[in-house]
Amino acid sequence: MTGPARDHDVVVLGATGFAGALVAEHLARHAPADARIALAGRSRERLERVRAGLPPRAADWPVLLADTGDAASLRALARSARVVVSTVGPYLRHGLGVVEACARAGTHYADLTGEVPFVRRAADAFDEVARATGARLVHACGYDAVPSDLAVLVLHRRVAADDAGTLGHVRLVASARGGVSGGTAATVRGLAELAGRDPSVRRLLADPYALSPARAAEPVTPQPSDTPVPGRTQDGGWVAPSPMASFDTRVVRRSNALQGWAYGRGLRYEEVAATGPGLRGALTAAAVAAGLPLALAALALPPTRALLDRALPAPGTGPDEHTRRTGWFHMDVHAVTTTGRRYRSVAAGPGDPGYSATAVMLGEAALALALDADRLPARAGSLTPATALGDVLVERLRAAGHTYEASPSAPAPAHQSTGRSANHTRVSP
Template structure:
């Protein structure tokens, strides 16, 4: 069955979870004429979600599917052009669905921030997805679309200006208000546990090019630390007076961006270097805060993996936030983020890409980004790249997302600085 003959345009898998419900709400409001279905383990819970979505969604079909029953995933994947999934931790639950979509030639988008899951998906299913014409797109939420798309937008602008390739490029979180979802915490715990048990997993997490399609082809650019603190002026004159420290999601985000460069045949440049950090302000205490944030990030990675190796999974599950939980409506509405990505090109041109959204980054903003990713894959086929296989947001649908952002309330602007 070809993609155009499928029963659905989008199946939202995990629709009864916290972010799944938010994504369903977004699609009900902005999905237009897309043929959308809701999927999950419980028909009753799916019905309750659909009933809460208003008139636009009352005709949406319900699909019962469970990661523990591969045949249900196969049937679901074969019925639709795109599967959008919020079911994590992905390292624990996600690979069977990736395999089902790769086998069916079905496009796919998820919210993972787990490099080890992405690496396993690449190793197991990239060739099958490529052969069957599937686009498997990881990291379609706050992790890692702001990172991936700001760099892609910088590349497009420098290309248009004839300003050369991207060189030293730095992503800086300037403003952030919001929480961390139970699903994200569970994913990080699963990642740390895997690294603690498997030396090869730890080696992969330490490798800045762990998601590369061809590790031997990557340039050797020296150390590219994921956790460091420094003066803002070391990144750009516009940040003079500010201090920056480690950004908690730098490990997954930086590897996604470097994979994008490789998948796009090093369009960003062979000397492209990329790092992520968070602004800690310009007060007298800012350098201390930056140093503490960086030290805390390192300690979390180093000590957390050792600790988790000694704690039974059942005990952790009792104390960590539960997947499917999240903040109140008011807290989600009050959240927001603004990021800036600075680059200097091979010709010496300097640019900044600024991206911002209203809404809690891990919940409301993420549901918008995931919903728009699903709609782009399903409806904007003429704007998608020609690439297939295990992809990144920029490599699969960079131009389509840039075109969709204004209508989705996502601001992304590129300015030349010299």
């Protein structure tokens, strides 16, 4: 990074929130001893309380006051840091000012967003600014959408190394065990409410290339539905629509376009969720397929949204320690290339995917931005994990106990699984 020296390598903005505190804990346990880390938020008292609960390494970390509604405080924060990690969501409400401050200061930025409208607006407003200052603005550095984005990247790398053409049809089957936090619930609620009142947002969310950096140049290849009818895997297991598909698929397609459609202009990418085998798996798949659109519709309407709010977790809350520790995620990605060859990649890891595993992903993304600049892809602007961090983040996550691998595969016999089910799979790194 050019320009004046920075006081901090990484600043965690939102460290007093549920996700922010987990990211701070990961950094306290795993960042190099000489990494200069600070915690930021609106309340000094709460920041000091979070710091006191971290491992001893964090005892002398500075606490910085910043408010997402105060542009001057955000400018000062951005100028002090090499990297700002933002866990302050919903991002559409609280995030654009942070992105602007980092873009203008030439400060690298990473977040946990799963909001298509936010990424679209941030890219439209600040990509050109960030490219001029050299800032890498990296959205979606948690479970949304690191495993999807990197699993397709390592798949592409293997296919290219084998001179097997480019990616054609790619299907990700996701299994996971974990909990839901109040922050996630607030994000989903806010998106549903916005889409309910704004037709332009509904059109954006329906566009499979909503996050493309060059929408008019995208191929006419039809993309699979985000809400497919329940289906089967080759081993007889069932799959349903994935709640993450409407965001993660757009991130993968943005990564493809940012790399000059290196994955293939004919890429057809989809994500589904494994629900298990037998009658139970079928019933679960049917319930998810029917319930997901109904839940989103209910959140879009004020009367039903008020009722659902009583059942959803409150902001600032999240899964307990046992749930975070015993959770896991596993993604099987199956691809057919343009030469007809078949490949499989796997992304997997221990810990509640949205929280414990996400803290690892975002923490390692921040360290890569701060400490590995000479090994990162030579890009700046509004980026994705695959295009900003690429193989460096893959290496870091492997070292942290996550799995990212790709290999050729043959069509699976009827008795073999093409995707793991949360009902019968134990994930290990």
